[in-house]
Amino acid sequence: MGVMEAVKKGFSLTAKSLNLLVVIFIFNVVWNIVGIFLAPAAPVTGTGGPAPVNPAFLILSIAFIFLSVFIQGGILGSVRDLVKQGALKMSEFAKYGSKYYLKLFGLGLLIMAVVMVFALVAALLIAMAAPTGNRVAIGIVSILALIVGGFGIYVMILLFLSPYVLIADEAGVIESMKKSVQMVRKAIGKVLGLAVLVTLIAFGFGFVLGILTGLLNLALAGGTIAQIIAAVLTSALNAYIGVLMTASFMAMYLSLKQKA
Numbered sequence: 001m002g003v004m005e006a007v008k009k010g011f012s013l014t015a016k017s018l019n020l021l022v023v024i025f026i027f028n029v030v031w032n033i034v035g036i037f038l039a040p041a042a043p044v045t046g047t048g049g050p051a052p053v054n055p056a057f058l059i060l061s062i063a064f065i066f067l068s069v070f071i072q073g074g075i076l077g078s079v080r081d082l083v084k085q086g087a088l089k090m091s092e093f094a095k096y097g098s099k100y101y102l103k104l105f106g107l108g109l110l111i112m113a114v115v116m117v118f119a120l121v122a123a124l125l126i127a128m129a130a131p132t133g134n135r136v137a138i139g140i141v142s143i144l145a146l147i148v149g150g151f152g153i154y155v156m157i158l159l160f161l162s163p164y165v166l167i168a169d170e171a172g173v174i175e176s177m178k179k180s181v182q183m184v185r186k187a188i189g190k191v192l193g194l195a196v197l198v199t200l201i202a203f204g205f206g207f208v209l210g211i212l213t214g215l216l217n218l219a220l221a222g223g224t225i226a227q228i229i230a231a232v233l234t235s236a237l238n239a240y241i242g243v244l245m246t247a248s249f250m251a252m253y254l255s256l257k258q259k260a
Contacts, residue, residue: 001255003193007201010248013082014240017247019090020078021239027071028235031064036227069108073100076167079246083254096167103166106173111159118152158184160191164253187256194252202241209237 001009014021038057077096082088122145126138158181165183166176184191213230220226 001190001252003190003197003252006190006194006248006252006255007197007244009083009251010198010244013079013247013251014243017079017082017088017243020075020088020093021243023090023093024071024075024239024242025235027067028238029232031060032231032235033228034060036224036231069105070097070101072163073097073104073167075242075246076100076104076163076250079243079250080167083247083250100167103173103176104163107162107166107176110173110177111156111162114155114159115152118148118155122146122148122152157188157192160184160195161249161253164250168250168254168257183253183256190252190256194248198241198245198248201244205237205241209233 034057038060074093074097077100078088078090078093081092125141125145125148128141159177161180161183162176165171165179166173169176169179171179213226213233216229217226220229
């Protein structure tokens with residue numbers, strides 16, 4: 001399956017996923033509206049510092065992170081059924097969210113740890129060279145830091161299919177990471193091409209949405225109403241792009257798996 005074919009498949013499957021889109025939309029819009037009313041938005045008057053974080057917002061932010069893993073499991077499991085069987089089983093959404101919760105959470109932690117290792121190594125290299133004041137040493141170390149950072153990005157790309165492997169193959173965390181590396185190495189052009197194309201599509205939709213929300217702000221002179229409408233529109237777009245991306249990559253992974 002080529003990049004364009006995967007995206008066409010993604011659009012087709014997303015059009016059949018109205019119930020799934022509604023669930024994701026509700027999840028997103030609730031969080032966005034909560035953010036409007038609870039998130040600190042302006043500096044403290046007279047201090048120039050940031051506004052204090054609302055404890056309720058902090059608690060809800062943490063809850064949102066944990067709940068988002070459940071939602072991700074439900075989305076991936078539902079999309080897998082849709083790609084494989086051509087039917088969306090929303091009655092299984094909660095089951096998939098709980099079934100894959102710990103695996104997806106563990107996978108997320110491991111991938112985050114990998115990113116942090118590369119970031120820390122790059123930062124330490126620069127930190128060791130900076131105090132010397134030696135321009136040559138700083139230049140060499142900066143190049144090494146860029147190489148380390150570039151390799152870290154490459155590793156992240158290799159791990160990109162891990163969640164799809166985990167769900168589609170009912171694999172464990174480590175196994176899904178290994179399979180992702182093997183699969184992406186063989187088809188890195190397709191994976192990157194699909195990622196770039198979906199990103200461009202999202203950017204295009206986002207650009208149009210940005211214009212609409214800008215006009216809306218002008219028409220309503222800003223304020224809470226304009227923010228809420230913008231939050232609703234943004235939530236709808238994010239839900240659509242989320243399903244489109246998941247369906248496109250799930251379709252591509254299953255196609256690559258058949259050829260492996």
